[in-house]
Amino acid sequence: MRDRSFPIGAAARATGVKVPTIRYYEGIGLMPTVSRNAGNRRLYDAADLRRLVFIRHARELGFDVEAIRTLLSLQDDPEKTCADAHAIARSRLAEVEVRIARLTALRAELENMAAQCARGRIDECRVIETLADGGHDHGRLADA
């Protein structure tokens, strides 16, 4: 009963990935072209749902689609050599470390901003002042 196939709406509810997004992922090849029923509707199984949850969490962590593709390839290709898997894991690891470092710096600045704000008038507000002072860093507009 719950074991076999979910239509796309159920898959969306189960994974937190919206219906059009699931179709989009199929279109760009992040999700496989799943089987269809007699009426041409997509049917997902438990493995597909796990893949969707994986993708959602990876996106929430700020990985782009290409990075997720390589992460998924670790699973998709069990024949893959150790060296390949190791290389992918290590390069993703490096990316994650950079991201953590950047976010940690960002957190420090936000904390400093918020903590020193005395909740007084705007013209004494530390949040506004910090922003107006500009960054030391003329680098990338980084989010993550």
Added chain:
Amino acid sequence: MRDRSFPIGAAARATGVKVPTIRYYEGIGLMPTVSRNAGNRRLYDAADLRRLVFIRHARELGFDVEAIRTLLSLQDDPEKTCADAHAIARSRLAEVEVRIARLTALRAELENMAAQCARGRIDECRVIETLADGGHDHGRLADA
């Protein structure tokens, strides 16, 4: 001398915001429509540059344009309390903290995976699991 007028390229160099991005900010109303010289070129003054730096810094901290619009309008009204600015900063801080926590968990898994791979155990990769049930709630995935 320096606080008279900068053409857009000088403004870009001075603030670290790219030329097309400055024009884009004007288009969406984050920057005012500045005055032009005889040859129709934009001329920026010191206050404009400060505003650009403010925007750049806020973008680097991950605030979206709407938040920046609010912060800028707060800045323009120094009599108000800074409760709103404080709230915007704190909510961004909360997002950043969630992200750091998840990335830290992912880093541990990738490290673990890289180590296992190095010992030849590809088929027990836990990266999928980490991301698949790692973060937070959303729909429970019927296990399998």
Added chain:
DNA sequence: CTTGCTCCTCCAGTCACTAGAGGATGTAGC
């Protein structure tokens, strides 16, 4: 006056979705 940079506007493309049109299918009640 020519070279070469900077600037102008407008339009297209990027990434990862998101929303809508217009139509087919599945399901529950009568």
Added chain:
DNA sequence: GCTACATCCTCTAGTGACTGGAGGAGCAAG
């Protein structure tokens, strides 16, 4: 079987926050 309504299908276009290019005008130096 028939109706009502939810869910699904494909396709196209829009979003945010830019980025890049075309095609042309302005300006400073040699």
